[in-house]
Amino acid sequence: MRWTLKPKPETDKVKQLQEALNVDELVSVLLVHRGIETYDKAKQFFRPSLSDLHNPFLMKDMDIAVNRIEAAIQQNENILVYGDYDVDGTTSVALLSSYLKTRTDKVATYIPDRYEEGYGISYKGIDFAEDNGFTLIVALDCGIKAIDKVNYARKKDIDFIICDHHRPAENIPDAIAVLDPKREDCNYPFKELCGCGVGFKLVQALALNEGKKTDDLVHYLDLVATAIAADIVPITGENRVLAYFGLQVINEAPRTGIKTLIAQVKKKELTITDVVFIIAPRINAAGRMKHGNHAVTLLNEEDEALAETYASEIETFNTDRRDADKQITEEALKQIEAQEEQERFTTVVYHENWHKGVIGIVASRLIETYYRPTLVFTKSGDMLSASARSVSGFDVYNALEACSEFIEQFGGHKYAAGLTLKEENYQSFKDKFEAVVKDTIDTNLLTPEVKVDSKIDLSNIDNRLWRILRQFAPFGPGNMTPVFMTENLFDTGYGKCVGEDNKHLRITVTQKVTNAKFVCIGFGLGDKLDLISNKKTFTAVYSIDENEWQGNISLQLKLRDIKI
Incomplete structure (x- = not known):
């Protein structure tokens, strides 16, 4: 590193x-x-305080969106809440639909089928709206590029309100209202909301319009915090406030669906990291392995017995997802190893039978091994579909835009995107993507970076510091867990490899300038054992953590890397 x-x-x-x-x-x-x-x-x-949240009406088109929804409620129109099949999309749909159902019973939800319809607004979804008498569709976490789809709906006398957070193209859809803080003509003060965050701003505006306060909406924030964690948006500004209060709801009074998901893992208090690795994958598994509707149904279910049944089904989907993820990752790694040995600046792999629902996870896994901007392709109908993931500091969206001559459709943001292309264009695209990345990437970005906040001695670490560091949470992009460096460390003689295949390193360190001792755990650092054996002196970078063992709580160091 x-x-x-x-x-x-x-x-x-x-x-x-x-x-x-x-x-x-x-x-x-x-x-x-x-x-x-x-x-x-x-x-x-x-x-953090809810009063730190911005006035939602600062967002362009918010007043138009509120007026249109209020008109629909007054006129008993059928409203379709439409969202993507991932965590951000399904939590957005659960959020807005559950709020609207407190105002009208003319509300239904729609999640596109990942395999039949693909990402975003679909013609099939619009036809469903027409067939069932919906005159207003509110799209969440998608739609910012759906110009043709919105025009198609307009011809059927169906209005669209779009709530998105992805980058717009040069032109935006001709919808009744387009809420997206990334619009160039939108002066909203905070640009980094996730899709569910934009949905919450709409709910906040609707609530304020009917005389309620933001405090009355806190119980929706478990959904927003889950989306913030899953979509890996910066946990700064408004996102920090929403995540802070959302975590409180998750830990103290979560909605029934989230409560049943937490019960399956039996964890006392969840952090943002726990939400990323415990709640989010399970919600995502529904859309990956079956259908996103299962996630929305669970998140909106108030009957505990029914919620437990739905959560159990989703746990099965998640187990299937893990199995598929493991198998495809192994196949992709073999494919890369079999390629001609030459320096490459990208990782691009394809197999027609790979499960479309897990290729995004596989792309992330491949980055863990090769640390290159990565695309994983599979066959989807008569097209190829891919998930893209990037390394820290490199904008994969811009790289894809430079290859647009070979792409049929793409969307996303700096570190994650999706695209489709014709099979005959695969090799040309692969070559162009490699060339673009090679010409534009800083080669330093091809080595994982650990950013160190400060160099300290072990004597600086005590319970007082830990109590303050805990208050820096919730952690995430823009506010990462503090990382420290300490020199002249040595193991007290009991260092060993632990875990499956001895992948992890467990040592007890002290320092020549102090008597302080700390247990350290280094996940994935088992191969560094030789560096610390025989009381060799070394330098480590780490974060401070808390360890609970048999009722005893103590501070421990979570190693990121070790160097002689």
């Missing part, structure tokens, strides 16, 4: 904040690194 030690911030800024907050210099440095330089910003950071 590449270790990058962040430059120490300006001394005056650090000192002023340190005095204002009465904290150690280390804490002040960590805050200034995050752009928090004043007492007021620190207060906002450590004590």
